[in-house]
Amino acid sequence: MILKKFEDIESWQLARELIKYLYTLTSQQKFSKDYALKDQLHRASVSIMLNIAEGFNSGSNQSFINFLKYSVRSAAEVKSIMYIALDLNYISKSNFDEVVKKLEAITNLLAGLIRYLSRTNIKAKLGSKIQKS
Secondary structure, three states: OEEOOHHHOHHHHHHHHHHHHHHHHHOOHHHHHOHHHHHHHHHHHHHHHHHHHHHHOOOOHHHHHHHHHHHHHHHHHHHHHHHHHHHOOOOOHHHHHHHHHHHHHHHHHHHHHHHHHHOOOOOOOOOOOEEOO
């Protein structure tokens, strides 16, 4: 598979799905009233997706890798926030597990892409073709 645009990146697609899920989850009951935590969760989850896109257009493999690592860090932040939400009974254990499952899928894909970019000379920039292994 050849990646011609950031929308082709599977981890970006899954991050987009995660954001939709989290926005729906945080619009319910107790969570919706905790504006600070909800805002932090929204910003962290959106950061996952945005850093993938920004990194794709960054111009070099090393820069792309750095942005992908930011996405991994944002995923860890989302997971930490979900622990808070679980502890405060804002979400159910099944909601928590679903988010963790989505985060694991995203971070596994990101790790694979980081490994691939680390061992190739293909430039990751706008209009380039990155072959996915």
